[in-house]
Amino acid sequence: MKKIRVGLFFGGESPEHEISIRSAATVVNLLDLKKYQIFPIGITKQGKWKISKQLYLKSNDKAEQQLNQILKSGEAFTEWIKLRQKVDIAFPCLHGTYGEDGTIQGIFEFLHLPYVGCGVLSSSLGMDKSLQKRVFNQQGLPVLDSYTFENWMWNDFPQNIMQEIQKKIPYPIFVKPCRSGSSIGVSKAQTEKDLIKAIQTAFQYDIKIMAEKGIDKAREFEVSVMGNQLPEVSCVAETIPSNSFFDYEAKYLKPSDKKVPAEIPEEISKKIRLMAGMAYFALDCKGFARVDFLASSDLSEIYIGEINTIPGLTQTSLFLKLWEVEGKTPAETLEQLIELGIKLPRLKTHLKYE
Numbered sequence: 193m194k195k196i197r198v199g200l201f202f203g204g205e206s207p208e209h210e211i212s213i214r215s216a217a218t219v220v221n222l223l224d225l226k227k228y229q230i231f232p233i234g235i236t237k238q239g240k241w242k243i244s245k246q247l248y249l250k251s252n253d254k255a256e257q258q259l260n261q262i263l264k265s266g267e268a269f270t271e272w273i274k275l276r277q278k279v280d281i282a283f284p285c286l287h288g289t290y291g292e293d294g295t296i297q298g299i300f301e302f303l304h305l306p307y308v309g310c311g312v313l314s315s316s317l318g319m320d321k322s323l324q325k326r327v328f329n330q331q332g333l334p335v336l337d338s339y340t341f342e343n344w345m346w347n348d349f350p351q352n353i354m355q356e357i358q359k360k361i362p363y364p365i366f367v368k369p370c371r372s373g374s375s376i377g378v379s380k381a382q383t384e385k386d387l388i389k390a391i392q393t394a395f396q397y398d399i400k401i402m403a404e405k406g407i408d409k410a411r412e413f414e415v416s417v418m419g420n421q422l423p424e425v426s427c428v429a430e431t432i433p434s435n436s437f438f439d440y441e442a443k444y445l446k447p448s449d450k451k452v453p454a455e456i457p458e459e460i461s462k463k464i465r466l467m468a469g470m471a472y473f474a475l476d477c478k479g480f481a482r483v484d485f486l487a488s489s490d491l492s493e494i495y496i497g498e499i500n501t502i503p504g505l506t507q508t509s510l511f512l513k514l515w516e517v518e519g520k521t522p523a524e525t526l527e528q529l530i531e532l533g534i535k536l537p538r539l540k541t542h543l544k545y546e
């Protein structure tokens with residue numbers, strides 16, 4: 193059987209560069225090289241594309257080291273137009289801007305190259321916490337009240353904005369960049385002074401930010417969704433952050449406790465899973481995504497927090513863990529993602545890959 197050539201994109205320009213390398217290393221480790229040929233394409237923090245001289249990986253040993261080496265001393269890859277001749281499918285293992293936000297998906301569409309995961313529009317919506325909220329709201333899915341603004345508004349009308357936020361949203365208030373991830377730039381404000389500081393922090397990462405009603409002692413749930421049509425919805429996981437909320441440290445440095453599956457009543461789990469499937473549909477997601485929820489401590493209120501269209505794929509990441517509980521090994525999950533990407537007729541010209 194002919195091997196499937198996978199163009200594995202990793203690194204990237206976003207602050208989640210390092211996490212992306214770890215996710216891609218997992219993919220390298222798990223894919224069976226008897227069935228797949230991996231063509232790694234590293235994107236440096238400056239946005240340069242790098243490849244290795246030999247193009248395809250010879251082994252999946254020391255994956256992270258091999259990938260780092262490509263980023264450090266690989267050859268420049270500028271002939272994007274020829275990508276279609278070298279790979280059968282692209283796997284953007286990138287998180288955050290210029291990876292998870294529809295930009296690289298646009299290149300794949302343009303090249304008529306099948307790819308893993310969500311398309312241009314769903315990726316862009318998935319990246320923008322404010323715009324996805326409007327779509328969820330339209331679909332009748334519960335989201336937390338929020339107020340979105342850009343830096344030019346803040347520069348000219350800080351008092352009006354402070355008033356608007358405080359009129360609309362009670363404390364605690366969470367402030368976050370609209371297009372970030374890994375909790376970078378997210379903070380919790382309890383007072384007006386905190387709020388100003390939180391706004392300034394969020395503006396370091398995006399020109400558009402959001403103040404959102406905070407849930408005290410929130411419970412956090414995650415669900416993996418996978419498929420093109422009639423998606424599969426996994427069981428529910430719960431994360432119990434090691435800090436007062438699930439900040440960067442609690443995500444990567446001081447690992448938080450995870451319960452897979454979550455210990456919650458069956459009817460709550462059903463409700464969350466249904467909401468996850470509906471959120472996936474609302475944004476027109478294809479391939480895979482992870483939907484995150486925030487709930488009040490008594491579970492009387494459940495909100496869609498956000499959707500991640502390229503969730504973490506490291507060995508400890510929830511996306512793979514959730515499917516493991518459902519009986520799919522991480523390798524099987526990755527193979528299924530590639531298959532879904534190959535089968536999906538993105539545009540009319542892709543129908544031949546069906």
Ligand SMILES: Nc1ncnc2c1ncn2[C@@H]1O[C@H](COP(=O)(O)OP(=O)(O)O)[C@@H](O)[C@H]1O
Nearest residue numbers: 366372373374375376404405406407410437438
């Ligand atoms: N409205 C909120 N109420 C309570 N906690 C929140 C709220 N918004 C964010 N958080 C906390 O901050 C974390 C990161 O926020 P999130 O919106 O998921 O951004 P990111 O895309 O960076 O993960 C969440 O996992 C949660 O712990």
Ligand SMILES: [Mg+2]
Nearest residue numbers: 374375484498
């Ligand atoms: Mg999150």
